[in-house]
Amino acid sequence: MPNQATISEKSLQLVPRASGHMWHPMTAPAVNSLQAPLVIASAQGIHVTDTTGKTYIDGSAGMWNVNVGHNRPEIKAAIAAQMERISYCSTFGAMTTEPALALSTRLAELMQIEDMTRFMFSTGGSDAVETAFKLARQYWLLEGQPRKSKIISLRNGYHGLHWAGTAASGSPVWKAAYEPGIPGFLQVEGPYPYRNPWTSDPQQLGEICAGILEREIVHQGPDSVAAFIAEPVQGVGGVIVPPDNYWPLVRAVCDRHNVLLIADEVITGFGRTGSLFGCRRWGVKPDLMCLAKGINSGYVPMGATAVSRRVAQAWEREHPMAAIMHGYTGSGHPLACAAALANLDIVIGEGLTQNAAIQGAHLLERFQLLKGRFACVGDVRGTGLMVCIEFVKDRSNRQPHVPGDPFLVSFMQNCMRLGLLARMQANKLYLSPPLVVTRSAVDQIADVVEEAITSAMNVAVPERASASQPH
Numbered sequence: 001m002p003n004q005a006t007i008s009e010k011s012l013q014l015v016p017r018a019s020g021h022m023w024h025p026m027t028a029p030a031v032n033s034l035q036a037p038l039v040i041a042s043a044q045g046i047h048v049t050d051t052t053g054k055t056y057i058d059g060s061a062g063m064w065n066v067n068v069g070h071n072r073p074e075i076k077a078a079i080a081a082q083m084e085r086i087s088y089c090s091t092f093g094a095m096t097t098e099p100a101l102a103l104s105t106r107l108a109e110l111m112q113i114e115d116m117t118r119f120m121f122s123t124g125g126s127d128a129v130e131t132a133f134k135l136a137r138q139y140w141l142l143e144g145q146p147r148k149s150k151i152i153s154l155r156n157g158y159h160g161l162h163w164a165g166t167a168a169s170g171s172p173v174w175k176a177a178y179e180p181g182i183p184g185f186l187q188v189e190g191p192y193p194y195r196n197p198w199t200s201d202p203q204q205l206g207e208i209c210a211g212i213l214e215r216e217i218v219h220q221g222p223d224s225v226a227a228f229i230a231e232p233v234q235g236v237g238g239v240i241v242p243p244d245n246y247w248p249l250v251r252a253v254c255d256r257h258n259v260l261l262i263a264d265e266v267i268t269g270f271g272r273t274g275s276l277f278g279c280r281r282w283g284v285k286p287d288l289m290c291l292a293k294g295i296n297s298g299y300v301p302m303g304a305t306a307v308s309r310r311v312a313q314a315w316e317r318e319h320p321m322a323a324i325m326h327g328y329t330g331s332g333h334p335l336a337c338a339a340a341l342a343n344l345d346i347v348i349g350e351g352l353t354q355n356a357a358i359q360g361a362h363l364l365e366r367f368q369l370l371k372g373r374f375a376c377v378g379d380v381r382g383t384g385l386m387v388c389i390e391f392v393k394d395r396s397n398r399q400p401h402v403p404g405d406p407f408l409v410s411f412m413q414n415c416m417r418l419g420l421l422a423r424m425q426a427n428k429l430y431l432s433p434p435l436v437v438t439r440s441a442v443d444q445i446a447d448v449v450e451e452a453i454t455s456a457m458n459v460a461v462p463e464r465a466s467a468s469q470p471h
């Protein structure tokens with residue numbers, strides 16, 4: 001795809017729309033006027049095939065979500081069987097379906113360690129976040145503290161693109177066109193080991209950043225803060241793995257000031273980090289958890305918000321008649337729930353969490369070797385099958401490549417030519433293949449990345465640049 005910055009109005013007038021009547025998320029429509037999108041026709045396992053017959057490794061697992069791989073017969077059969085019975089039923093009021101009930105029970109079993117006892121279903125990660133914010137605010141209302149309404153999040157955080165999620169997401173790039181946003185949303189600095197002004201010592205960084213959160217809560221007034229939301233490992237913001245002490249310290253800060261802790265596990269949930277849930281790795285129990293993506297590997301759109309016993313009791317013991325004035329036509333969609341049940345059987349039955357840990361460690365090892373070979377590889381980081389390479393112009397001062405830089409453009413084109421689909425945001429390459437990936441496929445991914453770097457360093461800049469999208 002062409003770089004948005006290289007498109008002139010004049011060139012646009014010359015080119016017919018290549019993308020039909022469709023506008024693409026997070027993309028200037030002009031981009032799709034200049035070059036036809038890659039049209040994917042079919043997929044199997046970790047591979048996708050385009051309409052010309054070219055096959056690629058799906059290095060992003062779709063959008064970090066096709067965790068069990070494409071075209072799984074077990075999931076297709078579960079969806080088809082459910083369609084034979086009923087394809088849609090509302091869950092508003094006192095009505096539901098068997099798969100929705102069964103899924104809530106299954107999730108409660110899987111999340112016993114986190115003490116999540118209730119689940120509100122929705123249709124995606126942004127919905128799951130929106131639901132968590134509304135439940136957090138209503139919780140404090142029910143607890144007799146209606147002023148507790150502010151939401152604090154991290155500067156590199158991403159929480160989807162609904163109105164409140166946009167307000168909570170950190171980057172100004174996502175907000176600028178839609179401001180002013182919702183008041184009462186604040187961001188603080190989170191721990192970014194590779195880029196921070198304070199320290200290279202991870203433990204110290206964890207303490208500093210937990211301290212920043214605490215000072216902000218105190219500054220705002222704890223009686224005005226409803227919740228702090230963060231991703232256990234930041235995904236879209238740069239695959240940023242926090243120091244081991246950060247989440248436990250954050251839990252303690254939230255407890256000290258009576259602030260709810262929301263874990264946005266939309267990417268990290270269901271095994272991707274090498275732990276079934278991201279926060280479990282640090283032994284932290286959040287108050288609310290946002291789930292989507294890996295819940296059913298994207299076979300049918302779905303989200304869920306998990307509610308801890310502590311939060312649920314405000315409704316169940318104290319205010320049993322307080323209605324939750326929130327929900328979606330697609331909440332508890334029977335096809336999405338049937339897909340989720342089959343998907344979770346695969347995740348647990350095939351040990352995909354463990355596989356993510358093993359294959360992710362191997363991918364990181366292979367990328368560390370690249371760091372030794374190429375000066376443009378500034379940082380290599382990740383956990384499980386969330387892995388990132390941060391490219392730099394100059395390793396000594398960590399100066400990043402800017403988006404549209406000829407090296408990055410050429411690198412991404414090389415990846416595609418060599419049969420790897422991966423995501424690039426600014427100067428960061430993200431790899432998050434399906435959790436069923438094998439060691440030999442991981443080696444193939446690493447080989448492609450190595451060759452793509454080598455030829456990008458030598459090759460002249462091609463005319464048609466690859467758009468590095470801001471998401």
Ligand SMILES: Cc1ncc(COP(=O)(O)O)c(C=O)c1O
Pocket residue numbers: 123124125126127129158159160161231235236264265266267292293
């Ligand atoms: C952490 C996090 N939260 C929320 C979302 C939004 O999910 P969706 O795109 O399904 O609305 C995403 C999407 O990538 C995400 O990574």
